[in-house]
Structure formats: C-alpha cells, structure tokens
Amino acid sequence: MLEVFLSMILEEYINNKNSGLKAKNVPDSTLINYILTKSSSADLMSNQGLKNLSRSYIGAEKLDAKLDSIKTLQIKFIMNYLSHDKEIPLDCFRIITTAPDTISPSGNYPVFRTYFTAAGEKKE
Secondary structure (H helix, E strand, O other): OOOHHHHHHHHHHHHHHOOOOOHHHOOHHHHHHHHHHHOOOHHHHHOOOHHHHHHHHHOHHHHHHHHHHHHHHHHHHHHHHHHHHOOOOHHHEEEEEOOOOOOOOOOOOOOEEEEEOOOOOOOO
C-alpha cells in the first residue's frame, strides 16, 4: 500500500497530466522527474528516492491535513458502524484519538481506541 504522501503526489501527477493513467502504471522514475521539474528547492535535490522527494515536495502542513482528514473519516465510519449497524447506544462507547507523540511506535499502533461502558453505567 502506498504511503499517504506518496499517494498525494501520484494523485497530483495524474490530475496534472489529465491522461487517464492508472496509479499502477506510473513508474517511480517518472514521479521523481515530475517532482524535480515542479520544484527548484535545494532540499529536494539533495534527497534520494521517491519517498523522501514526495515527503519534501508535499510538505508537513499538507500531509498533516490529509492525515487528519483520514483519521476523521475512520472515526466517523466506526461510530456509524457501532451506532447504526450494531445498534449500540452512543452513550455506551467513546472513541478517543491517541495523542501525537514524537517517538514513532513500532508495529501497527492504532490511530484511535474505542472504549465501551456497561449498559446503564453512568460516566462522570
């Protein structure tokens, strides 16, 4: 699976070219050349590989906004699934986003956690 910033640059490339390309048909070398021609920044020239170039080109602000959007969609999906599909009352569960940390967790760490309360239990 493509990382978020890499998928963002791929989407920009495909939209810019308007050629109806599919994501799997664009080689890495083409994306690297696209990024280098779109930016004259010395930072981009010093980075090696598509992953680093994409991250530098997209920028932290756009990447954070995209990640927040994805997290919001995931939370809405889980809330809708639990409340409508599984018919769990909204006061019986909470979805709490994890606090951002400067240390990247190893493995698959959740973006959010869901806590359930017993039926009729009051929260304080």
